[in-house]
Amino acid sequence: MRLIMKPGFKTFIVEVICLLYILLFVYAAVSKLLDFENFKIQMGQSPILSSFAGWMVIFIPLLEFGIAILLIFRGLKFWGLLLSFLLMFLFSLYIYIMLNYSSYIPCSCGGILEKMTWKQHLAFNIFFTVLALIAFILHPYGSKTNNRYMQIITFKITLILAAVFFGGLVMILMFRFTDNIIHYKNNFIRRFPQHTAQEIYQIDLKFNSYYFAGSDEDKIYLGNSTAPLKVIVLDTLSKQITQQNITLERIKMPFSVPVVRVSNGHFFVYEGTVPYIFSGSTVDWRANLKLKSGYYFSNAVSVDSTLLAVRYINPLTNENAVGLVDLKDTLKSKISTDLLEKQFDGIFDTDGALIYNHEIKKIIYVYYYRNEYMLISNQLKLSIKGNTIDTVSTAHVDLVKNPKTGKITFSKPPLRVNRLIASYGNLLFVNSSLPGQYESEYLWKTASIIDVYDLSDQSYRSSFPIYNIGRKKMRGMYVYGDHLYALIDQKLVCYKLRSHITQNR
Secondary structure, three states, rough: OOOOOOOHHHHHHHHHHHHHHHHHHHHHHHHHHOOHHHHHHHHHHOOOOOHHHHHHHHHHHHHHHHHHHHHHHHHHHHHHHHHHHHHHHHHHHHHHHHHHHHHOOOOOOOOHHHHHOOOHHHHHHHHHHHHHHHHHOOOOOOOOHHHHHHHHHHHHHHHHHHHHHHHHHHHHHHHHHHHHHHHHHHHOOOOOOOOOEEEEEEEEOOOEEEEEEEOOOEEEEEOOOOOOOOOEEEEOOOOOOOEOOOEEEOOOOOOOOOOOEEEOOEEEEOOOOOOEEEEEEOOOOOOEEEEOOOOOOOEEEEEEOOOEEEEOOOOOOOEEEEEEEEEEHHHHHHHEOOOOOOOOOOOOOOOEEEEEEEOOEEEEEEEOOOOOEEOOOOOOOOOEEOOOOOOOOOOOOOOOEEEOOOOEOOOOOOOOEEEEEEEEEOEEEEEEEEOOOOOHHHHHHEEEEEEEEOOOOOOOEEEEEEEOOOEEEEEEEEEEOOOOEEEEEEEEEEEEEEEHHHHOO
């Protein structure tokens, strides 16, 4: 049935809608250009558009200006209204996909539109999409004779359906394509979901010499490098802290700065430059000497009450190697020289962080100067090799030999890729040192960036910031359950991690 409406009123409605669209598109485009750097960052972090952000940041404002120009001229209004409908439909679909299938929703509109909530923004876009549809249907096209009316309506509906189908298909393909790149192609574009880590509380430790020593039955343990035989215990349920004093078997040893590790009701005291290891129970915090000879090691983590994973210094090559120390039977201790992949010297290029994940029962090694991590079994077999999101696959380290001491050291600061690591369940948390594309310089100055990886499929999940306290950045982190604990200056800060990070896929 033909819609009965006076031609003058139709024209008025079309002109009002065109004017509203001209104001909307010109305002949105100008806002984007005036705040171009922020717009570029937001586009780069979009789960749908990040892979295309380099040219989309120019294309979208130009498209908005272009459509506004089409809506000004009488002979071009028809196509301007069709493009207006298509663009607003795509914006609406974009927000719908974000709200339902993405953990991060960056705004890339600019101006007062950025102040809306995303549901309000979706309603706003749908409203303007309907306005464009109404104006497009009412706008005259071709012959005005009765026998052509239904053909024109059919033609317009066909154009609308084609625009919806192909526009929606392109949007979905862009989302799938970008999602695949973000997770697996490693083109170094991060995602920052909103409020991923929510601060719960802070505890003033009074000193900045504490480090994370381990966890056990809802307790977090902190060692102290200046008082190495004192351990702070945080009850994660009551949020109360207590102090324990370690008593060592009275044996004369050349102590320097012992390190404490706690796990499963047992603790270890060691110092790799002197190959001793003490072990005891957290019931009485008394430790006996279990090992006083062997290779030097630079790091150790507990696998169980009698087994430690260590990073040795191979005495034959002076290169790094991963091994196991069995305190029950030292003859079962072993070393693997082929797990760490040498690139040029086997020392600095294989330097990295060593931890143990008790949930998946794997040793985790993350290189400091390249984008690689490994999961190693308790039998020193390589289980999985994965990559961090950055693109530095070769260590950028320049070395020089000191003519006076003969020691080899850095000739300039190396390019540090991965700084701190933590792991719980199937997740790996990496404090990265390298900004990705479209990331704010201010964010990197005021926060430490944590990248989250899924160890079950070696994919990148997302990133989030841990903000500085004053000018002090995070210097240690530990993940237990759905909480992340950070040491920032002399504060211990607890953060609750949102479910989209901690839940299994």
